[in-house]
Amino acid sequence: MNVQADMPSVIAGRILCNSFNRRHIGKIANCQKRFKQAPRKQRPASAAKDVKSLISAAVGHVDEGQSQVQNAGATISDIISSISGVTQIMEELTAAVEQSTGIEQVNLSVNQMDVVTQQNAALVEQSYAASASLQEQAKKLETSVSVYRLLCRQSPMR
Numbered sequence: 001m002n003v004q005a006d007m008p009s010v011i012a013g014r015i016l017c018n019s020f021n022r023r024h025i026g027k028i029a030n031c032q033k034r035f036k037q038a039p040r041k042q043r044p045a046s047a048a049k050d051v052k053s054l055i056s057a058a059v060g061h062v063d064e065g066q067s068q069v070q071n072a073g074a075t076i077s078d079i080i081s082s083i084s085g086v087t088q089i090m091e092e093l094t095a096a097v098e099q100s101t102g103i104e105q106v107n108l109s110v111n112q113m114d115v116v117t118q119q120n121a122a123l124v125e126q127s128y129a130a131s132a133s134l135q136e137q138a139k140k141l142e143t144s145v146s147v148y149r150l151l152c153r154q155s156p157m158r
Helices: 003-037 043-154
Strands: none
Touching: none
C-alpha cells in the first residue's frame, strides 16, 4: 500500500469525519431530550424509531462522506499532478535561460571576431599602401641608378 498516494484521502476523510461528528452531536442531544420527555410506555418504541432514523441518516452521511473523500482525494491528486507540471515547466525555463546565456556568449565571440577581422582588413590596406609606396620608390631608385649607369658607360675609363 502506498501511504503517500493515500495521504490525500486520509486527510480529506479526517476533515469530513470531524464535520460529521459536529453535525450529529446536536441530533443525538435532541433525541435524548425527546426520549426523556416521552411517556414510559412509548420510550422504547420512540427510542427504536429514533435510533433507526439516526442510523439511516448516519449511513447516508457516511456514504456521502466517502464520496466526498474520494472526490477530495482525486482533487488533491490533480493538484499534485499540476505541481509536477509546473516543476517541469520551471526546469524547461531554467534550461532556456542557460541556453540564452550560451547564445549571448557565442554572440560576444562573434562580435570579437568581427572586430579582429576589421583590424586585419585595416592592416591589409596599410600593407597594400606601403607596398605601393615601396614599389614607386623602387621605380624612382631604378631610374636614378640607370642615369648613373649611362654616365659610367659614357665616361672614359682611367
